[in-house]
Amino acid sequence: MSPSAVASLRLELSLVRPVLWAATARMWRADSGLPGRYRRYLCAMHQVIRASVPLMERAATRCEALPRDPVARPLARYLRAHAEEERGHDDWLLTDAEATGTPPEKLTGTVPPAHVAALVGAQYYWIEHSHPVALLGYIAVLEGNAPAPGLAGRLARETGLPPAAFETVRLHADLDDGHSADLDRLIERLPLDAAQRSLVAVSALHTVASLAELFDRITAAPTEWESTDD
Template sequence: MWRTEGLLPRYRSYLCTMHAVIRASVPLMELARDRVRQQAFSGDPLAAPLAAYLEEHIQEEEGHDDWLLEDLRAAGGAAGDALGPQPSPLVASLVGAQHYWIEHHHPVALLGYIAVLEGYAPSPGLTGHIARRTGLPAAALRTVQEHSVLDTDHLDELYALLDRLPLTRELEAAVAVSALHSLDALTRLFVRLGRSAATPSPRGAGPVSPMGVTP
């Protein structure tokens, strides 16, 4: 993924792909918060602490999709590169599964998704590696740099919440299945990006098939 050959266009593709994922984060949390506040969860001991956590985390995550667009522009791309193309089926699978579980099972499943997205934060040295090999300015690397710090604190907050929630065995399984699905989908997304041709199209995520095989 971060090899030197073709890194600049691949990094732009990474920004477009992560924007497709991250722009869904706040709407997913809002959906889960609103769902858990509904009458269907009246008397559920998870409802109040889960809604409070999501309300706070929504505020923490607002605007991060805009960071990615700013990074993309600073890296020589355009907002349309991320906003124009249809997102990959892998992104739809990653995010769409959470919609289903929130609406048709229990909103607590979303915590597995959040744990994966924030449990694999960029390493502190990644921004330096990208900058040295692409010549990009710091303005193009803000999201990677910020999340190498922010996600560690956010993960600690999530683990503390999971420790105090009175989860049944069934709901523990819901969180675990959500996390495993999210990890699988993200792995396939990164494999797809890593297999991108050295000189992909400047638009969107480059000439890569939806299943991640370079044509």
């Protein structure tokens, strides 16, 4: 018997997730550069997360244009509900940035670098030109790699920044485990064909690689973000 869609996806992700974990560890290492990296992280994640609701809404709209597709209706229902759960999370990051002394307009006014556009933009391409189910791979990675419990407190201690600057990290550590479980149940219920399962996996693997690159660029303080530090 072939493995379930969730089991297959988790197995494939287990082979590449150490790359993401290593990039995350480098970004959060305790040294004098951590406050600046955290500010760059807030900017980068705002650029990523402000696309979450529009991505889900666009994918749901595409699903609703596929009335004969057995995957489309339950997928659209999940995406509409999840979009409401995620609405406003980009504003949390603006509030956190302000607590670090970074004006919110520094985040909203920064041109997103190409690697951020590549991380998010691939999803638009697959939604429009393949199948909106691709977005499940992206969501699986982002919510399956939630901040560790206790990270917000550790970062506050090690950066010297106020605890109010870490609310998004704290809240996502609490919320994303439940969201991941909901996503697993959905993937198990959906009648995915072989091509759709492959698309979800390709999307997830791309997301891991792109997110690891993003974290490494934050760590390396690339020139396109140097202006975000005070």
